[in-house]
Every structure is written in structure tokens, then in C-alpha cells.
Amino acid sequence: MPKQERAVRTRGRLVLSAAEAFDRQGFAVASLTVISRNAGVSNGALHFHFENKEALAAAVEAEAAERVRRAVGTPDSVPALQALADAAHALTRQLREDVVVRAGFRLGGDASRGSAIGLPQQWHRSVVRLVERAHADGSLSRAVPPSDTAATVAAAVLGFAALARSDPGWLSSGTLAGFWRLLLPRIAADPVESGRLDCEPAEFTGGPGPASPVVTSLGR
Amino acid sequence: MPKQERAVRTRGRLVLSAAEAFDRQGFAVASLTVISRNAGVSNGALHFHFENKEALAAAVEAEAAERVRRAVGTPDSVPALQALADAAHALTRQLREDVVVRAGFRLGGDASRGSAIGLPQQWHRSVVRLVERAHADGSLSRAVPPSDTAATVAAAVLGFAALARSDPGWLSSGTLAGFWRLLLPRIAADPVESGRLDCEPAEFTGGPGPASPVVTSLGR
Numbered sequence: 001m002p003k004q005e006r007a008v009r010t011r012g013r014l015v016l017s018a019a020e021a022f023d024r025q026g027f028a029v030a031s032l033t034v035i036s037r038n039a040g041v042s043n044g045a046l047h048f049h050f051e052n053k054e055a056l057a058a059a060v061e062a063e064a065a066e067r068v069r070r071a072v073g074t075p076d077s078v079p080a081l082q083a084l085a086d087a088a089h090a091l092t093r094q095l096r097e098d099v100v101v102r103a104g105f106r107l108g109g110d111a112s113r114g115s116a117i118g119l120p121q122q123w124h125r126s127v128v129r130l131v132e133r134a135h136a137d138g139s140l141s142r143a144v145p146p147s148d149t150a151a152t153v154a155a156a157v158l159g160f161a162a163l164a165r166s167d168p169g170w171l172s173s174g175t176l177a178g179f180w181r182l183l184l185p186r187i188a189a190d191p192v193e194s195g196r197l198d199c200e201p202a203e204f205t206g207g208p209g210p211a212s213p214v215v216t217s218l219g220r
Numbered sequence: 221m222p223k224q225e226r227a228v229r230t231r232g233r234l235v236l237s238a239a240e241a242f243d244r245q246g247f248a249v250a251s252l253t254v255i256s257r258n259a260g261v262s263n264g265a266l267h268f269h270f271e272n273k274e275a276l277a278a279a280v281e282a283e284a285a286e287r288v289r290r291a292v293g294t295p296d297s298v299p300a301l302q303a304l305a306d307a308a309h310a311l312t313r314q315l316r317e318d319v320v321v322r323a324g325f326r327l328g329g330d331a332s333r334g335s336a337i338g339l340p341q342q343w344h345r346s347v348v349r350l351v352e353r354a355h356a357d358g359s360l361s362r363a364v365p366p367s368d369t370a371a372t373v374a375a376a377v378l379g380f381a382a383l384a385r386s387d388p389g390w391l392s393s394g395t396l397a398g399f400w401r402l403l404l405p406r407i408a409a410d411p412v413e414s415g416r417l418d419c420e421p422a423e424f425t426g427g428p429g430p431a432s433p434v435v436t437s438l439g440r
Contacts, residue, residue, distance in 0.1 A: 022331070023331065026247075028332055109326075111326060121383065148401065152399050152403070154383070155376045156375045158379035159380075160379075162329060163340050166341060170371075178367070178371060178372075179372050182372055183372070183403075
């Protein structure tokens with residue numbers, strides 16, 4: 001394996017191992033020794049890639065932000081309200097299945113450190129963009145303010161994530177489908193059209209692949 | 221001051237000081253020395269009341285749970301959907317203004333310790349009770365499942381709290397009023413009646429006072 005690719009791979013393993021530790025124990029308790037051991041690399045290799053624990057946390061947040069950005073991006077050919085429902089399902093799925101995304105969101109709310117990225121805010125901005133598209137193309141009901149709609153959608157998913165900390169069922173696709181069946185008839189301009197929108201998650205089609213080798217499992 | 225009352229007061233100051241520390245730094249980083257110093261009591265007095273930091277965290281959670289229970293309780297004379305809107309405003313106000321409640325919710329989601337109480341779950345159960353009352357008395361629309369309604373309301377407030385960690389404006393009464401203007405016409409059985417419901421927070425009337433002297437400010 002070329003030297004550069006090996007370095008990228010080692011970095012990816014460290015980010016994943018750090019995400020697991022941060023998600024399980026929080027930033028303050030997570031130990032660099034455990035993180036490097038679980039990544040299968042030496043303490044020296046960890047410090048070659050990351051100056052300290054804060055640098056690791058920042059890398060987890062940045063990787064989570066990038067994964068969320070990719071997952072909630074939808075081609076403009078998808079109707080705006082469907083894209084909105086799909087985006088919420090995509091994030092819910094990531095919070096359920098991807099420890100890097102889950103840890104990224106937890107790190108942003110971890111009182112033992114400050115967060116520069118703010119994943120909840122990034123998610124809200126993505127929702128705002130989709131709601132504004134629905135407002136612009138007339139598919140959003142004129143009776144509902146776009147800002148209240150975006151706030152409600154963004155908050156609901158984050159709230160399900162908060163409830164899921166003690167019961168993962170809150171991040172099931174069924175919970176979110178129920179939310180959409182409740183909300184869509186209220187926010188869609190055309191009730192008939194809204195009945196055609198899919199409240200269930202879209203089938204996973206893989207989506208655009210990562211640009212560089214990304215480690216998604218430590219294979220332990 | 222009688223000895224027992226003094227002990228209750230000291231305990232209250234310690235719980236408040238601990239809440240401030242947990243809210244600011246998280247459970248793992250918060251220091252018992254700082255907590256006792258900010259409460260104006262000796263380390264010995266702290267250990268007389270609380271065996272360790274976990275006992276303090278449990279006390280903060282228990283006090284938060286009790287305050288939330290008092291704040292979201294509404295007399296049955298208030299229409300169920302109005303009681304639901306009022307309860308969400310009451311919790312939002314507490315999350316904004318009462319560091320004990322805010323710390324209690326944060327402690328429940330703090331990965332560096334487990335939580336026995338689960339304030340988000342307690343809040344969801346309160347919402348379920350109010351939604352079931354609206355379902356039973358016919359004020360909830362037959363077109364919306366009570367469980368989806370309760371999940372959406374419970375999650376929205378928790379989501380606003382998550383967003384508020386970097387911008388307190390998310391816990392303003394205006395944000396929540398916008399949510400209710402969006403949701404109420406969808407969940408109310410009678411659209412005319414729903415227009416009469418108050419989406420803004422009820423005027424604060426004080427509510428039932430605490431049974432024992434409760435310290436709400438360290439007066440520093």
C-alpha cells in the first residue's frame with residue numbers, strides 16, 4: 001500500500017476509534033491510550049496525526065459534518081418537500097448507524113469543550129435551504145411561515161436524537177415517518193399532492209462515494 | 221435559624237452550585253472543590269450531604285425532575301390542547317431560566333455518566349398524558365394519531381434546547397409560539413376552536429410554591 005494511502009487509512013481508523021470513545025464516554029473521560037489501542041496504532045502514530053484530544057474531537061466533528069452534508073444533499077430534480085422528508089430520514093439513519101455522525105453531534109453539545117462547527121446549526125441551515133426551495137416553487141403552503149417550518153423540522157430530528165440516548169427506537173424510520181404524516185398535510189400547499197409524498201425513508205441507493213478511503217469499521 | 225432548616229438550605233445551595241458547574245463544564249470536569257466553594261460551604265459540609273459527585277448529579281436530576289413536574293402540571297379545568305401548549309412553554313421557560321432544570325437535562329445526556337431518571341422521557345410521558353386527555357375529550361383531531369402527536373411535541377422542545385446550546389434564542393417563547401401556530405391547526409379537531417387557543421406563553425402566576433426552602437440563587 002502506498003505510504004500516503006496508509007497514512008490516510010491510519011487517520012481514518014483514529015477518527016473512528018475516537019468517535020466510538022467520545023460517543024460512549026464523552027470528551028472529558030475518553031482516553032487517548034484507549035483510542036490509539038482500539039485503532040490498532042501506537043501512541044506515537046496518534047500524536048503524529050493529532051496534536052491532542054481536542055484536535056481529534058475537531059476531526060470527528062469535521063468528518064461528521066462532511067458525512068451529513070453528503071447525506072442530506074438531494075438533486076434539485078426531487079420535489080422540495082420530498083427532499084426535505086428524505087433529508088430528515090437520511091440524518092436519522094446516520095444518527096442511528098454511523099457512530100462518527102452521532103459522536104459529532106454529541107461533541108457539539110458536550111459541556112466539557114466548546115465546538116466550532118455546530119452540527120445542529122449546520123443541520124438547521126440545510127433544512128432552511130430546502131424549505132426556502134419549497135416556498136419559492138410554491139409547494140409550501142402560504143399559510144405557514146418558512147422559518148417556523150424549518151425550525152420545527154430541524155428541532156424534531158434533534159429531539160428524537162435526545163430521546164434516543166436512552167431508547168434507540170426514537171431514531172427508527174417509523175418514528176420519523178409518523179412525524180411526516182403529521183406535518184406534511186399542514187405544510188404542503190396542495191393536500192392531494194402531499195398525499196403522494198413518501199413519508200417513509202427512500203431506499204438506500206449508496207449515494208456518491210467518498211473521495212478518499214474512509215474506514216467505517218475497526219473490524220474488531 | 222433552626223438546625224434542620226439550615227441543613228436544608230446548605231443542601232439547596234450545594235445542588236444549585238453543582239447545577240451551575242455541571243451545566244457549564246459537564247459532569248466529568250466539574251470539581252467538587254469549586255462546587256463547595258461557590259456554595260459557600262466547606263468540603264466537609266459537602267461530603268456530609270453528598271457521598272460523591274454522582275450523588276450530587278443525582279440530586280440535581282431529582283430536583284430538576286420535581287421542578288419540571290410542578291411546572292408542567294395544569295389543572296384539568298384548562299382545555300387539554302391549551303394545557304399542552306402551556307406545558308411546552310413552561311418547560312421552555314425553565315430550560316431558559318432555571319440552571320437546575322437545564323443541568324438536569326444535560327446530565328441525562330452526558331456520556332460520562334449514566335442517568336437513572338431520564339428527564340427527556342419524563343417530559344415525553346407528561347406530553348403523552350395531555351395528548352391522551354385531548355384524544356379522550358375529542359379536542360384532538362381524529363386524523364392524527366396521539367402517539368405521533370406526543371412524539372412531535374416532546375421532540376420539538378428537546379430539539380430547541382439542543383439548538384439553544386449555541387444560541388439561547390432557540391428557547392425564546394417566540395420560537396415555541398411559532399411551533400404552536402404551525403402545529404395546532406393540524407392537531408385540533410375544531411379549526412375554529414384551535415384559533416382561540418393561545419400559542420403564546422401564559423402569564424407567569426407563580427404556581428404552587430415549594431414545600432421546603434429552595435435556594436434559587438447563590439447571590440454572588
